[in-house]
Amino acid sequence: MSSTALRRISVATLTAALVVGVTAGCSREDASTGAKAKSTASGGKVRIGLVQVNQQAIFFNQMNAGAEAAAKKTGADLTVFNANDDAVQQTQAVQNFVQQGYDAVIVEAIDVNGIKPALRAAAKAGVKVIAVDGIIDDPAVDVQVGVDNAAAGKQMGAFVNAYDSAHHVTAKIGVVGALNSYIQNLRKDSFAAAVKAKGATVVQTVDGKNTQEGAATAAENLLTAQKGMNTVYATGEPSLLGTVAAVKSAGAQNRVKVFGWDLTKQAIDGIDAGFVAGVVQQDPKTEGTKAVEAAVSLVGGKTVTKKIDVPVTIVTEKNVDPYRSIFK
The missing domain is CATH 3.40.50.2300 (Response regulator)
Incomplete structure (x- = not known):
């Protein structure tokens, strides 16, 4: 994918990669201070971890596609984690992304309450937190992207x-x-x-x-x-x-x-x-796009609106034709 690195990983791979991420020498400051520091493990690029539900549903794959396109456009380094419908793996993925010095995490949460402790720890470590689709009502979340x-x-x-x-x-x-x-x-x-x-x-x-x-x-x-x-x-x-x-x-x-x-x-x-x-x-591709754009902006010190709404369309026999090419 041109100069932008994209990885799709499982929990085992992410955990194993933790050693590499730490020994690579990220320049994030001590997490206990909550101070923000830019990661250098990807040559100065913004490093974003997208914690996904699964990669079977078309919805989630479209969201991934939007996120990947936005990462390529902005020059960010995106890693997509597949939790395979396991909320515990999502929590572990967030923790590992933080330990590896990622700049932002985007979470499509399975358990919107169970994920909160991990997100609070991420925010304390200076990681920007973006919730997409599932609503996570917590101060640790910098931006909520998705449908009401x-x-x-x-x-x-x-x-x-x-x-x-x-x-x-x-x-x-x-x-x-x-x-x-x-x-x-x-x-x-x-x-x-x-x-x-x-x-x-x-x-x-x-x-x-x-x-x-x-x-x-x-x-x-x-x-x-x-x-x-x-x-x-x-x-x-x-x-x-x-x-x-x-x-x-x-x-x-x-x-x-x-x-x-x-x-x-x-x-x-x-x-x-x-x-x-x-x-x-819904428009999951736009949700993925907006989430990555918000992450890059936040890491860059820009102000981003707290809630980014993505509208829905009710599809009937009268307006279904434009969608046929997407769902073949």
Whole structure:
């Protein structure tokens, strides 16, 4: 990647690299003082560690692509860490990045509360901290980049209300969530409040555990248990993928309308088939770009707004075409 170094690493690799990072002689001052010092391990470049959730979901890979492009443009040295859905590995990665003298860490947190001690230690050591997507409410975070998930869940609730009104339907809604995900619970709760306020009923919530296989099983059980259900709301990419698969497997395309988060080819196929009515599409590439730009600016001593909002789009049959080339 031209002059900008990009690495994708696992926790074992990062831990092993710690010895190299320390013996390379970073010029960061004593971490206990909290003083900021620029790392020289990458020839004077800003060194940024991106702590990612996984590298299976399209969403996270698009975020990585945006971050990589921004690092190349700004001349920063970016390392992407893959936690493989393990919150403990994320904490260890932050700690290791700090010990190796990185200038900034960007975190897409699995556990937004559990990661806080590591981020506080990073901030004390003079490392700039950027939270992306998942909201981490803590003074250690210099900048929060991403979607207002509660507001977007409410926006999707209003969309479902308008859809039902236009089609003269009273919604009986099943939710396929990820109850271990803070941000997906925000999407679930704000959506439910919005639809209930207009007379809809949430008949059942099932836990897809933030995996496609788990969501497919949960959605199948939901479809079997709730014969009168006419709407399903999926709170994330794995939940929506699993729901689409379950609806097709059960032959329920004419029985329910599906609404959810994060486009995939399968979701677009569902839109074309008519049973997926609306999908909240985030802009993860822009989130990655903005996070790296914020990190570089902060390390350079510039002022950056505390919150950088990235808006969402609700994709329907009317505006899906521009996304087809992305999700082939």
